[in-house]
Amino acid sequence: MFRKIAVSAAALGLCISGASANEELLRLQRDPNQWVMPTGNYANHRYSELNQITRDNVAQLRPSWSFSTGVLRGHEGGPLVLGDMMYIHTPFPNKVFALDLKEPGKIVWRYEPSQDPSVIAVMCCDTVNRGVSYGDGKIILAQADAKVVALDAKTGKVAWSVTNGDPGKGETMTAAPMVFGDKVLVGISGGEFGVRGHVTAYNLKDGSMAWRAYSVGPDNEILFDPQKTTSLGKPVGPNSSLQSWEGDQWKIGGGTTWGWFSYDPELNLVYYGSGNPGTWNPAQRPGDNKWSMTIFARDATTGQAKWVYQMTPHDEWDYDGVNEMILSDINVRGRPVKALVHFDRNGFGYTLNRETGELLVAEKFDPVVNWATKVDMQTGRPEVVKEFSTRQGGEDTNTQNICPAALGTKDQQPAAFSPRTSHFYVPTNHVCMDYEPFRVSYTAGQPYVGATLSMFPPKGAQHMGNFIAWDASEGKILWSKPERFSVWSGALATAGDIVFYGTLEGYLKAVDVRDGKELFSYRTPSGIIGNVNTYTHNGKQYIAVLSGVGGWAGIGMAAGLQGDTEGLGAAGAYRSLANYTQLGGVLTVFALPN
């Protein structure tokens, strides 16, 4: 089955028998003919060297084959391709299909876990899953019921299964695992249920736990060394998390880890972000609420935190910090840097030095962002605007016209980076909100939200999303292409100097990296919240994407924008997404005509 891989390994002169999972994946993630991890490569570039499809011929792209998953709810994530096999996954019940690329769409094996449907009730925003990972001959699935399951990549047989959390307490899983070295890293979801977030590394071989690091709590549980773990270059000191909470509140302190992971094999560091602190009512949790809303760099072997940076101390808007960390070697203001670039829910695009955690750039990637004027580059803290502070507005007060909305200027839908242009291509939301915090009580397994929101497009805007190009060196938008709805699909950049993304109406689009000019669009069967990938089979380049509308976009947009409310302006401009698309998971694979 993996004959092709073995051949290319031999060609590269690698000794496959002695190669650890680490070496195998390090090599595979560089092979543009395959798509071996959800993020494209360890650096989360979502970029491919393939260049058969270019800005000149992309208009001729046609669907080549398609496959129905038979599941209706929101399909996030995307396919993996290893040799002649493609692996796709579904939202709850988290089916996995291994498809034969030699006979497109033929099912080699399928896996369908039996999970208690009551898990569905504790999933925040639809029952999404962001994909499976490959390593050491296994496909790793993070199930909704918080079980991590390793399946034999050839047969689909369960190799091992471990329990990573308790759905009875609202702990579920939606994020894609990441395999690095001989381990697999997983997060935990449940930010709306007071879940205390953690990341856990399991040994690929047997599923035994290697290390676990919480986002909030005592130093020995968050794996901090008060002297060696730094924030903006300074040691964090003892009890850095505990001191930022009142009493025991850290125990329901959130900081869940439902986004993407990246890995720098040379620095041996893994990177990810943590989500919102406890309830959405800030008055109920005074303090900075560390280390929620934080970028973490951890030693991949031990889990010890090397550096941290909290983007939104004492969150008042639900601006989770979980979006992907893109590791790019770029010039920042004229100086070459091993950079980490991150587009946060809070509307700031951050560039940091990924070795040291030094903050280099923090600029708005949507001009309507208004909750903070800027980020103080010395302290790293946002300068919050009183008018849009839900804490200063207080409990039971409706703070109005905050931009962005809770779903952020960008949510988990990952951006792409092209090393050819050194620029980033970012799917974004263009949505604002009113936010009224109120007191809630904590009950294990019950929502712990404590705020009422309404979301709407910015005043005077005719659209709710943009697809943008970003210069992370200066923190500047290069071009911005408006979309009717939020762009909730992960992007793909290629050496053909084009970028692909999907829209909530269901269009797969390709645009020119130079100016965002639309070169191709095709309407798939349902809205796209999945991530686009590319691979070759028998020497021919294909583009693949899952459609199947849903997710938070399905809640926030499907119905909420029908009808015209006062104050939204542009009466009639926003019609329900339901008028454009219906549910249903379908994989569509595209190719140029022969």
Add this chain to the structure above:
Amino acid sequence: MLAAGAITLALGMATQQPAHAEDKPYQVQDGKVDRGTYNGYRRYGNACERCHGQDGAGSSFAPNLTESLKRLSHEQFMEVVINGRQNVTSSQQSVMPPFGQVEDVVLYIEDIYAYLKARSDGAIGPGRPQRMAN
């Protein structure tokens, strides 16, 4: 869970059900709503909106409650909210959680009903309703 739900339901009905079916559970004057209906709006936002969407208008996976309440009786509404309902097949995974044990819902269930009924009757529009000055 079921038993507890039933008890709560019985209590809720004994103390709070309107005397006459035609009585509205909400009051709206000059576009402003009573405290209970307003509280219902907020509690809806906390417990229901993540599935049933903004303004009760439904999502890609849970029904539009402004439509449902044209059909459901007060009693049917209480029954489904307290005991929940599952409709799970291989292609459909529809789960309405039981709220019989959830304080923030059970205590304010009449308020949530009033808010949704007002939305369903078209007595209030989408968005945050204005509160009457006591």
